[in-house]
Amino acid sequence: MKKLLSLTLILLLCTITMSAQTFTDHLNSKVAGQGTVTVHHNSAIDDMVNGKKQFTPEKKDDKKDLSGVQKGKKTRARGYRIQVYWGGSTRTDEANARRAGTRITSVFPELQAYTTFGSPNWRCRVGDFATHEEAEEYLDKLRDARLSQGAIIVKSEVFIYQ
Helix, strand or coil: HHHHHHHHHHHHHHHHHHHHHHHHHHHCCCCCCCCCCCCCCCCCHHHHHHCCCCCCCCCCCCCCCCCCCCCCCCCCEEEEEEEECCCCCHHHHHHHHHHHHHHHHHCCCCCCCEEEEEEEEEEEEEEEEECCCHHHHHHHHHHHHCCCCCCCCEEEEEECCC
């Protein structure tokens, strides 16, 4: 009975001690016989991970600044997009369409990829261009980068940021 009481008391003390330690402090602590983890981060991240601060993601409706992040009010308008993939109706075609969009946005992060299904085909279109000339300029860049030789410019409803 004394052993059970002693064990319970030890577990309680360990729990209290560990709860005072933050998650990142726990990661950074050194334990004999185990590897070490070193976390380098901003104190705001520490607050979010340890539940001291609420995380609020940024809106994606913003217009692009020099870093490629959207800022401002988003409105719909008639414009142009570049169609970089169109295929059949299978899951493989869907995966190919998404892969085409990812490949383009990895090289041109300022472009947005739109993968849609228009019966009976999957297609991927990129960009939000107000004029045909803007779309032609990017089409030439895509071809120069050898990302999509069969790409075409299509009329589409686009998002314009003001």
